[in-house]
Amino acid sequence: MQAVDVQDYARRLMEAHGDKAVAEAAQKARALEEKGKHEDAQPWRRIEAALKEMLGPHQS
Structure with missing residues (x-):
């Protein structure tokens, strides 16, 4: 999956x-990792990271 596709x-x-959305992406990645499908989980981890970046830093 290309970077533009991830975004x-x-x-x-x-x-x-x-x-x-972040929890959804993390859950999909985790489910794939638990099945041993680490390569399939990688795009979901990238999507999760992109979502976290979109949200920005947490403010207290």
């Missing part, structure tokens, strides 16, 4: 799931 998918996931 696009992250944006669409954020639009669909809002604040829960």
Whole structure:
């Protein structure tokens, strides 16, 4: 998955799931990793990272 595709998918996931988008991506990655499909989980980890970047730093 190309970087531009990761960003696009992250944006669409954020639009669909809002604040829960990061958890959704992490859950998909974790499920694949638990099945031993680490290579398939990599795009989801990249999407998760892109989502976190989109949200910016947490403010207290």
